[in-house]
Amino acid sequence: MISFRSIFEAKPKQEQLPLTGNTTLDSALQPLRQPVPEKVIVSPKIINNLNTIVTLLSGESTRALLRRLTHLQIVPENGEKTGSVGEEIKIEFTSVSPLIRLDIVGLNGKYVLANLPETLKEVKLINLQENVAESILFDEKKEWKSLERLYINYCGITSFKKNSFTPFCFPRLNLLDISNNEIMTLENINERPLDILIVNSNKINSINIPVVGSISYLSLDNNQITNLCPFGIFLQLRYLSIKNNLIEDIDNLKEAFSRLFNLNSISIENNPITDSKENLLSLCSCLPCISLGMNCKLNNKIITPTEVAEFIKKGPKKKENIKIIKQDITDKDVEEYISKKMNEVLNGHIDDEKLFETRNFLQKIYEIVENIKPKEGIDENNIHLNDLINN
Numbered sequence: 001m002i003s004f005r006s007i008f009e010a011k012p013k014q015e016q017l018p019l020t021g022n023t024t025l026d027s028a029l030q031p032l033r034q035p036v037p038e039k040v041i042v043s044p045k046i047i048n049n050l051n052t053i054v055t056l057l058s059g060e061s062t063r064a065l066l067r068r069l070t071h072l073q074i075v076p077e078n079g080e081k082t083g084s085v086g087e088e089i090k091i092e093f094t095s096v097s098p099l100i101r102l103d104i105v106g107l108n109g110k111y112v113l114a115n116l117p118e119t120l121k122e123v124k125l126i127n128l129q130e131n132v133a134e135s136i137l138f139d140e141k142k143e144w145k146s147l148e149r150l151y152i153n154y155c156g157i158t159s160f161k162k163n164s165f166t167p168f169c170f171p172r173l174n175l176l177d178i179s180n181n182e183i184m185t186l187e188n189i190n191e192r193p194l195d196i197l198i199v200n201s202n203k204i205n206s207i208n209i210p211v212v213g214s215i216s217y218l219s220l221d222n223n224q225i226t227n228l229c230p231f232g233i234f235l236q237l238r239y240l241s242i243k244n245n246l247i248e249d250i251d252n253l254k255e256a257f258s259r260l261f262n263l264n265s266i267s268i269e270n271n272p273i274t275d276s277k278e279n280l281l282s283l284c285s286c287l288p289c290i291s292l293g294m295n296c297k298l299n300n301k302i303i304t305p306t307e308v309a310e311f312i313k314k315g316p317k318k319k320e321n322i323k324i325i326k327q328d329i330t331d332k333d334v335e336e337y338i339s340k341k342m343n344e345v346l347n348g349h350i351d352d353e354k355l356f357e358t359r360n361f362l363q364k365i366y367e368i369v370e371n372i373k374p375k376e377g378i379d380e381n382n383i384h385l386n387d388l389i390n391n
Contacts (some may be wrong), residue, residue, distance in 0.1 A: 023254065025049060029065045037068040039101075043077035043107065050093035070119075074104045074111075087131035090114055104128065111136050118145065124151040133157065141169055149175040157181040160188045178202075186220075199223070207231055216262075218246070228256035234263075241267040248272035250279055254286040261288045263298040274299075281311040 002040040006246070028046050033039035053059040054066065072094065082247075088110045094102075095115035098201075103124040104111060113136065123144075125133045133155040141350040150173060157178060165188075176189070179200040186199060187208040207337065217239045225245040229252050237260050247253060250273055257263065273279055284303045289296050296303050 025053070025062065029062070032065045032068045038072055039071040040069055041073045041075055043075060044089050044107065045077060047074065047089060047093070051090060054096055056092045063096050066097045068095060068352055069094070069099060071101040072097075072099060072103070074102075074107065076106050088112060091278070108132060112139070113142070113246060116142065116200055118146050120144070121146055122149040122151075123147060125153070125155060126151070127154040130156040130158065138164060138169075143168065144170050144173070146172055148172050149177075151177045153177065153180045155181060157183060159183060159185065162188050162189060165194075187228055189215075209234075221267075227252040231256040233259050236262055238262050239265040242271070243267050244270045246272065248300070250282060257283065258286045258288065263287060263296075264289045264294060267299055269299055281308060284308050 024046065028042050029040060031040050038245060049059050049063065050066070053062045074091075090112045092114045094113075094117055097117060098119045100115045101122045101124075102113075102120060103126065106127040110132065113273055125136060128136075129252045133152055137150075138154075138161075142384060147170060147302060150170075158181070165176070174195040175198075176194055176196070177198040179198055179202070182282045183200050183202040183204055184201065185206050185208055186204050189209060194215050197215050198217075199269075200219055201222040204225055207220075207225075207317060209227065215234055218234065218237060219241040221241055221243040223245055225242060227247060227249055228242070240260070240263060247268070248271070252297075253273065266283075268274055268280075268283075273283075280298055281303070284290055284296055284298060285308050287296055290303075290305050290308050293305050295305070344351075
């Protein structure tokens with residue numbers, strides 16, 4: 001006798017997806033037959049087979065499996081690099097998949113991603129040749145409409161061309177990890193409104209990004225940085241990690257930190273400058289967040305304004321001179337205006353009503369200067385800030 005309870009508790013029968021009839025493909029696509037689809041790992045040879053099969057009338061069983069594909073990893077066959085740089089391998093079969101994550105690992109050859117799924121949110125390019133990685137990302141100005149996280153690691157990247165990361169090609173990119181490459185100068189990154197930028201384990205010794213609007217997390221660990229000036233103006237930077245570098249000039253760091261109005265967490269272990277607690281407290285004393293009465297975190301330890309005030313009180317009194325580093329901004333009046341505003345904030349000569357305006361003045365100045373530059377027939381060195389404001 002069958003009870004009503006057994007009927008309601010009975011689990012629905014798992015739908016059996018048919019085999020493709022190709023032993024190699026069935027083995028590669030087996031993860032898609034699980035109740036919860038798992039990562040599929042394929043070689044370039046299988047890619048070519050899949051590209052053909054999904055276009056055939058008889059390929060419905062394969063298409064049914066690929067409609068469950070969310071994570072694809074492409075690797076060499078038998079652990080060997082496949083293809084030459086001139087060989088072109090198109091990845092077309094993913095057009096039928098709700099692909100979210102794509103990993104391409106350890107391959108030569110030219111890879112062309114046709115009809116990128118709009119579901120794709122994460123791409124990892126690992127251990128590729130530099131020109132291979134660049135062709136995947138930038139050839140034909142691809143639109144990575146939904147891409148949020150991009151990892152380019154162990155690809156021998158030395159630099160990025162201007163206009164590589166544009167709002168048109170990467171409208172939603174908010175994490176860029178370019179660790180373990182050969183980058184010496186950090187530049188051409190500010191064009192994308194990134195939130196997290198990780199550039200660990202490169203050969204960086206200089207930073208050439210004048211003004212950055214929205215990067216809030218920046219990691220530069222394990223590089224060859226000796227100083228941070230000219231560091232640029234990171235308007236939204238809250239976390240900075242510069243562990244395992246060659247920084248030893250405390251005045252240089254103070255100068256860089258004084259322009260980071262939202263910075264409240266710093267990791268600076270294993271630099272020559274970190275040999276004493278006094279140096280660390282001295283660094284904190286020039287952070288705008290401390291001047292504004294907020295705590296900061298230094299090497300995972302909370303530092304309060306009271307601690308910094310006690311340190312300054314006990315130590316020798318020294319008047320700090322705020323220096324302005326010339327970068328792309330060359331107009332003298334602009335420099336004087338920035339210096340005046342910085343001193344107002346750092347010395348506490350500002351009321352609450354003007355706090356928001358002051359913390360965002362750097363962005364306004366940058367926009368003013370950028371508006372000057374494109375105009376033909378105008379000598380920007382003869383234009384004064386007061387004239388611009390009045391106009």
